[in-house]
Amino acid sequence: MKSWYTSETDGGMFISTRIRLARNIKNKPFPSHLDKKTAQEIAAMVFDIFNSGKIKHDFDTFYFNDLSENEKAVLFEKHLVSADFLSKSDLPRGVVISKDETISIMINEEDHLRIQVIYPGFKLKEAYDLARKLDTFINEKTPYEYHEKFGYLTHCPTNTGSGMRASVMLHLPSLTYAGSIDNILSSISKLGFTIRGLYGEGTKAEGNIYQVSNQITLGKTDEEILRNLSDIINKISTSEKDITKQLYQKNDAMFKDRCMRALGILQNAYVLSSSEFIQLASDVRNGIDLGIIKDIDPGALNELLVLTRPANIKKIAKRNLSADERDIFRAQFVRERLKQK
């Protein structure tokens, strides 16, 4: 498997699918009440699981605080660790990441374990199956906090029950232009789902990219949640397609103009901010989906979505860059990646 942001994807409306399971080890205080020694023991225990047998070649295990600030931010920009994980903590916090970056486990975030699988495209079942396999694999070595009636116990009550959050990242330019996102939010929130921006809670939907995910885990089976989410995603994507078609039929020149100008700018700019990139990339993605732009690899846009972020750009440049230098380096990087084939 390839990471969600590699260029091996088919592009289009569906960017990625993520399953996250919250689990806690039996008879240990939750991280909010954990002492350093026990936190360290939990991390070491999980590291051991992934450092033994033949799977050890597939995973990296490390303590998050050993990383530089930029390395931490790189992982956040790749959605491999959460925003919460970036905030300072005295506890030893561990990370297990598969070499292909489809699996990441945060140790001692809000819960002892946050097991996460991200796949490119819309693949709820596949991502869930892998997450559960990992879950079972870990559970075989160590018992979890589990309550007959409530299910998995977690720090935050919104995660108690299945402990699962399933989310799909979607590109919804037409629904955004039509101003329909708030309507979607209000109708899906009644069903226990929500819609957020690219980098989760409280972030803007930069580049018309949204994450749709479940809010409720208690009293629902995983299967119910996944089925409902799948239905919602299908409905949203159908209405995105319908509106796009209507708008395109009404004014195809305006559509072509917007998509092609965006591509022209990305292929030629010498100074490019992260937020301008993501807006223009949205128009280019739209152009690819509509068949207007044919000679650009749609997967390159997913890749650039992550690689043009400030920390990733700094990592690629392999040196410290001022904000101005970063915009120049980003422009060059994007020009090269989006060269006419």
Next chain:
Amino acid sequence: MKSWYTSETDGGMFISTRIRLARNIKNKPFPSHLDKKTAQEIAAMVFDIFNSGKIKHDFDTFYFNDLSENEKAVLFEKHLVSADFLSKSDLPRGVVISKDETISIMINEEDHLRIQVIYPGFKLKEAYDLARKLDTFINEKTPYEYHEKFGYLTHCPTNTGSGMRASVMLHLPSLTYAGSIDNILSSISKLGFTIRGLYGEGTKAEGNIYQVSNQITLGKTDEEILRNLSDIINKISTSEKDITKQLYQKNDAMFKDRCMRALGILQNAYVLSSSEFIQLASDVRNGIDLGIIKDIDPGALNELLVLTRPANIKKIAKRNLSADERDIFRAQFVRERLKQK
């Protein structure tokens, strides 16, 4: 010779040089007091001069009112007739235009004859020599109103004397950005010169293009006027180059970015207004002059300066276009002309 707007030019700061001589036929009332019959006789007489001998193959002669409104506007956009000539008149007004569009003679505009030569680039002497040759050629067949003391007599006193207006069209982006055009105007107006926009008096300097010309004709020899104008143009172009160099050294990424984005948009847009074209073309021209843009023919920009104007676009399309359709057609025309070589 090629017309000023063909792609045979070397691009750069100097777009075109124009010499215009105002002349009136001896013992005939000026056009403001002319009857139709005499006006017709004057036009026919001038037509005869250019329809005889071997030069007749080099010129077209016609009555301006026989043209459609669009054909009239095409000639105006090419700077072959004046804005005044476009306004309605009951008088028979004639036009003589050389096939290569370097020479145009308006008959019964404000004066009986407006003899004009326009060359691409900065060629004051060459343009003046040709205009005088035409002037002498006509004068051999018919005497002019000429006063020993005042020189050539004209309808408007600002033209009396030499009857000559010499002007150079220049691209001055850096002086414009630096806000120096008003200073230039105030310093050259003391010397009897002025600076105007692309389409003459009262028009905006779209695309950072200006015409510098003499205001005073009385009491100056043609040679003095041409020498002074030449000095002024050299001074202006030197300071344009100096400022550009300073700005470029200060922030080359910003310059590259602006020029390359402009090119990217022109090569990709599907909807393009005339005024957006001219602004973006200014940035591209700047990029060519600075050596940032190498694979675009600089002369193509001069050509597009005229051919993207509304009447010319309509003529090229060979059909009636709404304003929206014109913007789409213009975008396509520009895309094709500015394709990467």
